Amino acid sequence: MNLKDISTSVPKKDHKGKVSGQLPYISDVKVENMVYGVLYRSPIAYGKIISIQLPNLPEGYEAVGAEHIPGPNYVKIIKEDQPIFANEWVNYIGEPILMLTGKDLDILYSLLNEVKVEFEEHQAIYTLDEAIKQKSVSLVLASYEFGESLENISAIEQGAHQIIEEEYDTGYQEHVYLEPQGMLAVYKDDEIVVQGSMQCLYYIKNALLSALACGDDEVRVVQSPTGGGFGGKEDYPSMMACHVAVAARAVKKSVMLVFDRSEDMLVTTKRHPAKLKYRTALDKEGNILSMCVDIFLDGGANVGLSSVVLQRALLNSAGVYKIPHFHAKGYVLKTNTVPNGAFRGFGAPQSFAGIESHIGHLSKLAKIDPLEYKRKYLVKQGDPTITKGKFRDPILVEDMIEDVLNVSEYKKKKEDFQRLNQQNQRYKKGIGTSLFLHGCGFTGSGERDHIKAKVKLVKSKDDQVSLKISNSDMGQGILTTLCKIVAKELNLPFEDILYPYPDTKEVPDSGPTVASRTTMIVGKLLERAAKKLKNQWQTGVEQEVVEHYVHREMIPWDEKTFTGDAYPAYSWGVNIVEVEVDTLTGNLKLEKVYGNYEVGKVIDERIMKGQIDGGLAQGLAYGYLEKMTSKQGRIQQKSISDYGPPTSLDIVSIESKVFDNPYADGPYGAKGAGELTLIGGAPAVQAAIEDALHTSFQQIPITPEVIIESLWMKEGEEG
Amino acid sequence: MIKFTLNGRTVETDAPATARLLDLLRDEFELIGTKEGCGEGECGACSVFVNNLLQNSCLIPIGSIVGADIQTIEGIIETEQFKILDESYSIAGGVQCGYCIPGMIMASAALLSENPHPSEAEIREGISGNLCRCTGYNMIVEAINLAAKKGDGL
Numbered sequence: 089m090n091l092k093d094i095s096t097s098v099p100k101k102d103h104k105g106k107v108s109g110q111l112p113y114i115s116d117v118k119v120e121n122m123v124y125g126v127l128y129r130s131p132i133a134y135g136k137i138i139s140i141q142l143p144n145l146p147e148g149y150e151a152v153g154a155e156h157i158p159g160p161n162y163v164k165i166i167k168e169d170q171p172i173f174a175n176e177w178v179n180y181i182g183e184p185i186l187m188l189t190g191k192d193l194d195i196l197y198s199l200l201n202e203v204k205v206e207f208e209e210h211q212a213i214y215t216l217d218e219a220i221k222q223k224s225v226s227l228v229l230a231s232y233e234f235g236e237s238l239e240n241i242s243a244i245e246q247g248a249h250q251i252i253e254e255e256y257d258t259g260y261q262e263h264v265y266l267e268p269q270g271m272l273a274v275y276k277d278d279e280i281v282v283q284g285s286m287q288c289l290y291y292i293k294n295a296l297l298s299a300l301a302c303g304d305d306e307v308r309v310v311q312s313p314t315g316g317g318f319g320g321k322e323d324y325p326s327m328m329a330c331h332v333a334v335a336a337r338a339v340k341k342s343v344m345l346v347f348d349r350s351e352d353m354l355v356t357t358k359r360h361p362a363k364l365k366y367r368t369a370l371d372k373e374g375n376i377l378s379m380c381v382d383i384f385l386d387g388g389a390n391v392g393l394s395s396v397v398l399q400r401a402l403l404n405s406a407g408v409y410k411i412p413h414f415h416a417k418g419y420v421l422k423t424n425t426v427p428n429g430a431f432r433g434f435g436a437p438q439s440f441a442g443i444e445s446h447i448g449h450l451s452k453l454a455k456i457d458p459l460e461y462k463r464k465y466l467v468k469q470g471d472p473t474i475t476k477g478k479f480r481d482p483i484l485v486e487d488m489i490e491d492v493l494n495v496s497e498y499k500k501k502k503e504d505f506q507r508l509n510q511q512n513q514r515y516k517k518g519i520g521t522s523l524f525l526h527g528c529g530f531t532g533s534g535e536r537d538h539i540k541a542k543v544k545l546v547k548s549k550d551d552q553v554s555l556k557i558s559n560s561d562m563g564q565g566i567l568t569t570l571c572k573i574v575a576k577e578l579n580l581p582f583e584d585i586l587y588p589y590p591d592t593k594e595v596p597d598s599g600p601t602v603a604s605r606t607t608m609i610v611g612k613l614l615e616r617a618a619k620k621l622k623n624q625w626q627t628g629v630e631q632e633v634v635e636h637y638v639h640r641e642m643i644p645w646d647e648k649t650f651t652g653d654a655y656p657a658y659s660w661g662v663n664i665v666e667v668e669v670d671t672l673t674g675n676l677k678l679e680k681v682y683g684n685y686e687v688g689k690v691i692d693e694r695i696m697k698g699q700i701d702g703g704l705a706q707g708l709a710y711g712y713l714e715k716m717t718s719k720q721g722r723i724q725q726k727s728i729s730d731y732g733p734p735t736s737l738d739i740v741s742i743e744s745k746v747f748d749n750p751y752a753d754g755p756y757g758a759k760g761a762g763e764l765t766l767i768g769g770a771p772a773v774q775a776a777i778e779d780a781l782h783t784s785f786q787q788i789p790i791t792p793e794v795i796i797e798s799l800w801m802k803e804g805e806e807g
Numbered sequence: 808m809i810k811f812t813l814n815g816r817t818v819e820t821d822a823p824a825t826a827r828l829l830d831l832l833r834d835e836f837e838l839i840g841t842k843e844g845c846g847e848g849e850c851g852a853c854s855v856f857v858n859n860l861l862q863n864s865c866l867i868p869i870g871s872i873v874g875a876d877i878q879t880i881e882g883i884i885e886t887e888q889f890k891i892l893d894e895s896y897s898i899a900g901g902v903q904c905g906y907c908i909p910g911m912i913m914a915s916a917a918l919l920s921e922n923p924h925p926s927e928a929e930i931r932e933g934i935s936g937n938l939c940r941c942t943g944y945n946m947i948v949e950a951i952n953l954a955a956k957k958g959d960g961l
Contacts, residue, residue: 099897106905107893107912109840109880116839264940266844266852266906315842315906316940349845563904563941694900698942702903705943728849728938736931736944 089575089582094756097694098582101567102313114270114284114312115346121275122342123148123189125335126196128203129355130178130185133424133721134212137176140186143202149190156338159301163327164294169390170427172299172330178207179389180424181721182355184327187335189343212424214721216361216386219421227422229387230395232402234475234650235415236378241369244378244413248369254449256366256442257787260716261359261431261706262725264733265562267315269356270346271325273332280333283310286325287317288600289558293592295326296333307333310591317562318706319430322602323393324356350726357429358716360385360397360420364405364442374454376465378413381405383439387420388427394420397428399531399647401435403654406474407443408485408523409465414474425718430602432703433526433763437710437770440524441788444771448520449784458775459498459521463489466523477643477653484747485523488662488684495743496664496682502779509780515668517679520775522663522768527655528760529605532645535637542596543613545574545621547631553578553621555587555614557598559606564762565695566606572691573611573755577618578625596634604760607691608657611755613637640753657751659759660686663768665708667776671799674792676712676777683744685764689757690746700744700765707769709734711788712777811875814838814882824870829853831869832879840880840909844938851937854910855879861917863936880909888916891958892950899950903941911937915951923960927952 091098105111142151154161154175161175162168174183185205188196213219219227245251271284280300286292289309296307309329314321328345335343347356363384369377383401387394398418405416431437451461466486471479493499498519505517529535544556553574561567571585578585588594598610617635624631645652666680683700690696713732717724725731750757770788777790783798810819813836822831829846832838832855841864844852848863855864856878883889892915895901902908911934918925918933925933930951931944939947 097900100900100902102905103897103902104893106902106908107896108884109842109909109912111905112839113842113906115843116833264938266850266904266938266940267842268844314904316904318940348843349847349850565903694946698900698903698946701943701945702941703943706940727847728845729847733938733940734943735935735938736948737935739944741927741945741948742943 089572089580091576094572094576095690095693097692098568098572100565101571101587102561111313113267113315114272117272117312119274119342122344123191123339124193124196125187125189125332125343125345126200127184127331128186128188128200130174130181130183132178132207132209133181133214135178135207135209137174137178138206138208141204143199145199149188149195149199150339151186151188152335152338153186157299157334158337159299163330164298165323165326165392166395167391170327170392172327172334180426182426183389184331187331189335189339212721214423214425214718216363216384216421216423219423220363220384228419229391229422230398230420231418232399232650233417236413238415241378241380241413241415245369248377249372250370252368252370252450252453254366254446255786256364256445258362258438258441259789260361261710261714262353262716262731263318263320263431264728264731265316265318265320268347268349268352269321269324269328271328271332272342272344273336274342275336275340279306279308280336281308281310282329282333283312284325285314285321286311287321287560287562287602289590289592290597291323291600292326292329295330299330300333300337308591308593311560311589313589314560314562318432319434319602320356321562322430322600324429349728353726353731354723355426357392357427359431360387360394360428360438362401362438364438366446368450370450370453374450376411376450379411381416383418385420386423386425386428388423388425390427391420392427392429394428396531397435401439403475403527403531404436404439405443407440407447408467408525409447410467410471411465416474424721426723432706432766434603436526437707437767440767441770441774444522445774448775448778462523473654475654476651479658481657481751482749483660484686484749485660485662488660488686488747491745492662492664492682492684496680498664501666514672515670516780517666517668518776518778518780519664519666520772520779522772522775524767525658525660526604526760526764526767528608528657528659529655530603531654532647535609536639539599539637541599541609541613541637542634543598543610543617544596544632544634545617547621549628549630551627552584552586553580556595557610558590558592558595559598559610560601562601564699565692569607569691569695570611570614573615574618577615578622604763607758608754608760609637611758612753615755656753657759659688659761659764661764661768663772665772665776667773667780669777669780669795674795678708678738678740681708681740681742683742683768684747685744686747686749687761687764688751688754688759689748691756691758696746696761697744699761701742703762703765704742704769705734705739707766708773711770711773712790713738715789715791809869809873811872811877813877814879820869822869825868827865828867828869828872829864832864838879838881842906842909844906851914852907852910854913854937856913856917861914880913883916888919888958888961891961892916892954895954895957896950899946899953901942901947901950907937907939911939911947915954918951919955919958923958924955
């Protein structure tokens with residue numbers, strides 16, 4: 089491929105199949121001798137199972153439960169705390185207890201209604217606030233603490249002019265990938281093939297090896313075209329895969345499990361609700377002397393990936409700022425609610441919403457424009473990170489800010505809006521900013537110690553080259569971008585590079601498709617593999633090359649002390665958002681959105697633009713639109729319109745720009761991009777609403793109800 | 808026995824009148840381009856034309872389509888309008904995970920058939936019944952805008 093610049097866009101590999109609707113997602117697949125599975129789920133939040141009574145099952149209908157699991161009864165992820173089929177205790181409403189299988193879904197659902205399970209109910213913990221109040225060690229699923237000693241901070245606080253304490257709450261966020269979760273186990277005598285919608289083939293394979301207690305060649309995982317993931321198909325599919333595989337083994341038939349939207353919304357993982365506490369010492373001028381941050385995440389009923397989510401939340405707890413004398417600690421607490429898991433940003437969106445809000449409020453005390461105040465504390469190249477690592481690479485945020493200020497006419501608009509707002513009693517305009525970063529790849533030594541990625545390129549006799557990697561295209565475009573990297577390196581036509589949907593029988597473990605690692609880590613390995621293949625290229629001959637991850641050692645990461653380089657590199661972003669608030673209804677209208685980003689080097693401009701627009705839409709909506717709640721352990725929004733993700737009428741056009749800053753260890757200089765784009769949305773929306781209403785918020789989402797309540801409070805205070 | 812026209816052919820089915828058109832299309836006629844995203848008429852992934860009107864097939868009991876003219880994405884693939892939309896979606900980068908796309912194409916086609924040169928606001932309105940979680944809609948809006956210019960009345 090002879091692209092002058094790798095960033096120049098090419099048509100996407102999967103465009104035709106998707107636009108015509110003929111690319112089969114898992115729910116489009118039917119295989120011979122296939123039955124459906126439906127799950128009986130716990131109706132109570134916490135209790136002991138006393139007995140299970142099944143209805144008479146017609147011929148061809150069977151029940152599958154814990155007794156059918158050949159291996160240990162847990163979904164292998166990090167800790168052994170999520171049963172595949174709960175058979176002793178249930179810890180949340182919706183926890184799977186058994187599966188019924190059979191040909192006809194209607195019959196299955198009516199049979200499901202006749203299953204009777206007797207429970208001994210116990211007192212459940214339903215909310216994060218309750219869990220925090222309990223202060224019980226048994227509820228702590230994970231915790232970390234690091235930074236300046238509290239004695240030193242206490243001494244600084246004593247000499248401070250004032251100490252500001254704030255508490256900030258963030259809510260659930262639901263992925264709403266358009267394709268609900270689905271998984272199929274194809275039964276064969278000597279092999280179970282599990283295929284479906286997924287991000288992490290080898291997470292699933294490892295979970296299956298454990299659950300089925302079988303040999304490596306007895307189970308195979310194949311990714312189907314995946315209709316959106318956003319983290320929602322990182323950990324959850326492992327459980328579904330265990331369900332269908334155990335059932336297929338038990339009933340000796342292929343078993344399909346596809347959720348409808350309400351089941352998907354009620355029982356799958358979500359973004360962790362969080363409480364963030366800030367305690368900041370200021371001098372007379374409003375300068376920051378020290379800061380303590382405490383983060384509490386609602387883990388739900390099991391730890392899942394929550395400990396790693398907490399790590400990222402903590403690592404981002406100071407935002408993009410160099411804060412003197414910084415201390416942070418964090419907890420994941422157990423509640424008897426649906427387990428929370430991965431969601432684009434992975435703990436960072438909560439932290440950035442919190443720190444951007446807090447710094448914004450501090451700027452008001454200092455009577456300085458929020459952006460000017462933020463710029464005083466912006467980290468620079470060579471600065472230490474809060475974990476005593478180092479920001480090694482050039483940081484372009486100052487240039488990005490200057491540019492977006494000009495493009496958006498920020499200063500002029502600030503003044504115009506103030507004048508307009510004085511004239512208009514009902515509609516108030518505001519403009520707000522957010523500054524953010526995202527650490528690329530796994531936290532700490534994850535790539536080196538846990539993932540150990542391996543990639544393979546296979547060349548056929550007709551000189552076509554296939555990518556053999558375990559990463560999933562879920563819409564983000566890696567079928568295209570990764571092929572581009574290899575095509576350019578080998579100087580082959582883009583069409584001669586093939587990337588079939590991965591199958592663990594064919595592909596080595598190049599790691600999961602998470603953590604904004606695919607382009608940077610896997611892409612770099614592919615670039616190296618392609619270079620190697622080029623050097624040994626023999627026309628018309630079958631060839632194969634393999635590359636392994638090599639860790640560039642920096643300041644070694646120590647998870648116990650939480651010190652060292654948490655990430656090899658960072659991507660950066662600046663958002664500006666303009667809103668109009670209707671003070672009568674509390675409704676909010678987005679008016680303009682700007683984004684400047686630095687992701688090293690863009691591999692495909694059009695795909696990057698898609699990440700920017702889509703990520704920002706999710707991030708903006710996280711700040712004001714998308715609200716999910718749980719009551720007595722039950723998720724209250726079970727349909728899309730109950731929940732309210734943005735439609736085309738909510739979003740406006742987004743003016744964005746990407747700055748080049750090539751990173752040595754990324755392919756063509758690329759770093760991570762997928763998660764970064766979500767992070768700045770919510771804090772910028774909040775800042776814009778605050779600018780419009782001259783009030784402060786301590787939570788997201790800032791829904792119309794929250795706005796109206798705050799206006800009443802303000803009215804009350806002003807008397 | 809329910810008889811109707813499907814993508815230009817007369818077809819019949821024994822399925823009960825209460826069966827959803829969506830299931831009939833997918834299961835009996837194996838037309839997989841019509842997707843199920845919510846089953847409640849909220850997401851538009853199952854959009855089809857019923858007598859040339861854009862409808863959510865998950866909300867239609869087949870008893871109500873006796874004699875009707877049903878068109879799915881498979882039925883419009885050969886049209887000039889589809890070819891232009893296909894190309895425009897590619898150029899504008901409107902396709903990510905792809906799950907909403909067949910429905911989105913149906914909505915785009917419906918809009919352009921009725922209003923060949925829509926404004927941005929009209930485009931946003933026209934696809935407001937079709938959810939997309941990947942793109943933030945702007946590149947889809949751009950694709951339709953491009954198709955309107957290229958198609959010029961098609």
